[in-house]
Amino acid sequence: MKRKVKIIQKGNHDKIVICIDDQNSSEILQYIFSSNVFTEYMIIQSLIFEQIRIKEKYCKADVSNKAKDVFEMRFTNSGRNDRIYCKEQSLGSKRYIIMIELYQSKKTENISNKFKNRIQTIGGYEYEL
Amino acid sequence: MNYSEEDIQKAFEKSLPEVDYALIDAQILMYRFLGEVEKITDLKKISRRQLAKMVGTSPSYITQLFQGNKIINLEMLGKMQKALGIKFEINAVPGDNQTCEKKIHAFYFERVHTINVNKVRYASIKHINDLPSFDKYKMPMEDTIQKEINTAC
Numbered sequence: 001m002k003r004k005v006k007i008i009q010k011g012n013h014d015k016i017v018i019c020i021d022d023q024n025s026s027e028i029l030q031y032i033f034s035s036n037v038f039t040e041y042m043i044i045q046s047l048i049f050e051q052i053r054i055k056e057k058y059c060k061a062d063v064s065n066k067a068k069d070v071f072e073m074r075f076t077n078s079g080r081n082d083r084i085y086c087k088e089q090s091l092g093s094k095r096y097i098i099m100i101e102l103y104q105s106k107k108t109e110n111i112s113n114k115f116k117n118r119i120q121t122i123g124g125y126e127y128e129l
Numbered sequence: 130m131n132y133s134e135e136d137i138q139k140a141f142e143k144s145l146p147e148v149d150y151a152l153i154d155a156q157i158l159m160y161r162f163l164g165e166v167e168k169i170t171d172l173k174k175i176s177r178r179q180l181a182k183m184v185g186t187s188p189s190y191i192t193q194l195f196q197g198n199k200i201i202n203l204e205m206l207g208k209m210q211k212a213l214g215i216k217f218e219i220n221a222v223p224g225d226n227q228t229c230e231k232k233i234h235a236f237y238f239e240r241v242h243t244i245n246v247n248k249v250r251y252a253s254i255k256h257i258n259d260l261p262s263f264d265k266y267k268m269p270m271e272d273t274i275q276k277e278i279n280t281a282c
Contacts (some may be wrong), residue, residue, distance in 0.1 A: 006134050009141075009256055029140065038144045039153065045198060046157050052164035056195040076196045 002128040004100055010051030015093060018045060020127075021100040028084060028102050040077050048097060061085060063116045067123035073099070081105060085122055091129050098127055159201045162209075162217060163194065169213050184214035 003017035007019040020028055044057050050062045053059070061070040069089065075082040088097045100122050103115070111119070132140070170180055177195070181188040184205065193199040210217060 006137060008137060020137075025137075026256065029132055033140055034142055039148050040197070042148055043153055043156050043160075046153065047160055050157065052157075052160050053181075053197060054164060054167060056192070057160075057197070090203055091179065093238070 002017075002126045005096075005127050005129065007101075008046060009043070010049070015095060016049055017094055017096045018048065019096055019098045019127075019129075021098055021127075024099075024101055027042075028099050030106075031082070031084075031102050036078050037075060037080075040075050041073075044075075061119050063111060063119050066120040070119055070123045071097070083088050085119060087122060087125060089127060089129065096127070096129055100125065155198050160197075162206055165215070166213065167195075167232065170216055173213075175190070175213075179256065180209070180212070184188050184208040246248055 004022040006022055006025055008018045008020055008113040010017050025088060031037060034073050047054060047057055056076065058071060058073050061067055061072050063070070069087050071086045071088055073086060074085070082105065085101045085103065087098045087100055089098065101118070166180075170176075175183070175193050179190045181191045184191075184203070185208065190199070194205075206217065209215075252278050
């Protein structure tokens with residue numbers, strides 16, 4: 001069954017749409033709107049809309065081919081090291097970026113097998129757009 | 130709690146006044162340069178550490194720049210230009226309503242039903258009383274806002 005999304009913001013003449021996975025929206029939104037995070041989120045959003053690729057802010061999760069459409073927003077200000085895993089999907093001329101899962105306090109560069117599987121699962125999600 | 134799309138928009142409305150727009154604009158401006166630097170370093174397979182060495186600074190400073198914890202200065206941009214054998218081109222174009230401040234003006238302008246110019250206040254901006262700190266925008270003159278909208282359009 002296809003998962004549902006909620007639209008957060010549209011940019012670049014509506015060609016890029018940032019959405020949020022309906023099931024996880026509560027947790028992710030609470031995080032985004034928490035103090036010190038919102039400004040960083042707005043910067044990442046602007047980078048996405050202006051199509052500026054900066055690895056330290058938004059990049060491919062790059063764990064395997066199964067997760068080839070999975071990207072991560074990186075929140076590193078104020079000593080944080082948090083991620084929001086997203087899936088990119090295209091429909092016509094529009095690019096949808098769906099925020100799916102929040103991962104807080106990433107400690108190391110390496111990704112555990114358990115989390116790698118989680119990212120791959122995210123890569124397999126299909127959405128009603 | 131399950132948020133509707135309307136709830137999400139309201140939450141954005143409430144959070145927007147707390148945003149430091151000068152900081153965001155400065156960072157985005159910096160990232161326009163760094164985005165180009167990243168393209169070149171990826172192409173030439175230059176690591177952040179190597180880039181730091183090439184411009185005579187520490188790898189942690191470079192990381193801080195790319196993470197947005199520090200704002201780059203023009204001297205460093207000049208060093209990057211020279212080290213990578215590139216030239217940044219500057220092109221000024223008319224601003225659009227994508228800049229943060231204009232987005233806000235446009236956002237609230239949409240919600241204005243009538244403007245009472247004599248009292249120099251907006252009579253019916255929805256949600257304005259819910260906003261914690263929006264003093265800067267509470268009593269704008271009609272012509273100032275109109276000018277902003279004209280520029281944005």
